[in-house]
Amino acid sequence: MKPAPFEYVRPTSINEACAALATDESVIIAGGQTLIPMLAMRLARPAVLIDIARIPGLAGIREEADAVVIGATTRQVEAERSTTVARGVPLLARALPFVGHAPTRNRGTLGGSVANADPAAEIPLVLVTLGGSVVVRDAAQTHEIAAQNFVLGPMMTALASGALVIALRFPVWDGGRIGVGFHEISTRASDFAFAAAAAQVVLDAAGRCTRCAIGVGAATPRPVRLDAVASKLVGSTLAETHIQAAVADAVDALDIMVDSHASADYRRRAAKALATRALTDARDAARGAPA
C-alpha cells in the first residue's frame, strides 16, 4: 500500500500550475484526501504531482453581490466554520458535516471534491442544486461552467486537460424566509451515501413557496437538480402529500445506479424519501425563520 514513485512540484501561481499541467501524466493535488488513497492503492500512477494548496489567492471565502465565491483550495473545515457560508449558503453549511469525517475535512478542499466528481459527494450536489458554477482557468482564460454541465458522470467532469478549477460560485438567495434541508443514507455515518438529497426553499409572509431548489445525488451517476419538482411546488404551501407526489414523479424518471451495496429499487425509494424529508425540513425551517 505504498504509492509508486512520482515527481512533486509546488507551483507558486495559477499560470505556473497550468503550465505544469500541460505535461502528460501530471495530476493536481490539493487536500489529497481522495488522491492519496488512490495513489496508495495504485489506482492512480501519475508521473508528476502538482501541489496547488499554497498558491496565493486560490483559498478563501468571498462575498459578492449575489454569490459566495469559495476558492478551490479552501479547506472543507474552513467553510464548515465560516459565518459567511452559514449566512449566505446555509444549504452548504448544512451539508458539510456529512462530507467525509472531521479529520478528512481538515485537509480536504471544496474544489477537490467538485473536480473529483464522486457521485456520492455532497459538495457537488449542493452546487448543482443551487444552480452554482465552477470557475475554471484554461489556457490563461478564466471562465465559468454551470455546475450541472460540469459534473458529467462518476469521476468525470467537463474540465479540459490542462485546465484548473480555481473557485466555486454558490448563489445567495435573498428575500423571504429561507429554509434548508439535507439528508443522506449510508451503511454508517460518514461513509459513502447510497442516496442523498438537498433542498432550499423560500416562503413568503403567507407561507407560500416563492422559490424552491431540490437536488438528489449518490443514487444517480451525477447530482441532478429536480426542476420539475421545484416548478410544481412554487406557489403552494408545501403540503407533505404535494411534495411526495411531485418528488415521486421526478425520481421515477431518473437513471439510478446499482452496486453490491444497494439495488436500484432501494436507492430510488431512498431518494424519494430523502428528497421529501429534505423539502419538509426546509419548509419547517423557513416557517420558523425571520422574514
Place this chain on the structure above:
Amino acid sequence: MKVELNVNGARASVEVEPRTTLVDCLRDNLGLTGTHTGCEHGICGACTVLLDGEPVRSCLMLAVQADGFAITTIEAVAPAPGELSIVQDAFCETHGLQCGFCTPGMILTAEALLRRIPNPTRADIVSAISANICRCTGYGQIVEAIALAAKRMAGSNVPRETAPGEPA
C-alpha cells in the same frame, strides 16, 4: 527531496522521496513510532496526528506537503517523561484501551476535541471519534474516558491555552 518539518516543537530536516507519507516519515525517518500505521488509505484513523492543533490522517498526507505546519504526535502529549496527560490518564482509568493500536489516534482526537469544545456532549464525543476505528473496546469506554477527561480538565487549575508539545 529535503523537507523541513516542525514536529513536537522541534525542527527536523529530513530527506524523503516525494511518495513518502507523513506517517512513514515520522516513524522511519524520525523514529516517532507512537503514530501507528493501520490501513494506509484513510479509513482507520490509527495514524492521526495534529496539524496546527487539528486532527488529520498522516497517511493521507505526503511528508513533502507538511512543511510549515506544527505537527504534534502522541509522543508530545504527556507533560513530562513518565507522566500521563489528563486524557491519557482517563483512558487508563476507564479501560478506554485494550490492545492499544488505535489509542494514539484516539488520544490525539480527544485532545483536539477538548481544546475546541471543553464541555462536549456525548454526541460531540461520538462524532469526533467516529473517524477512528477501535476493534477491542466497542467504543463505550473510550466515550467514557473522554467525558471523564473533560470533567477533570474543567476542574483542573492548569492553564489550557497551550497545545500539547508546546511549552506552557
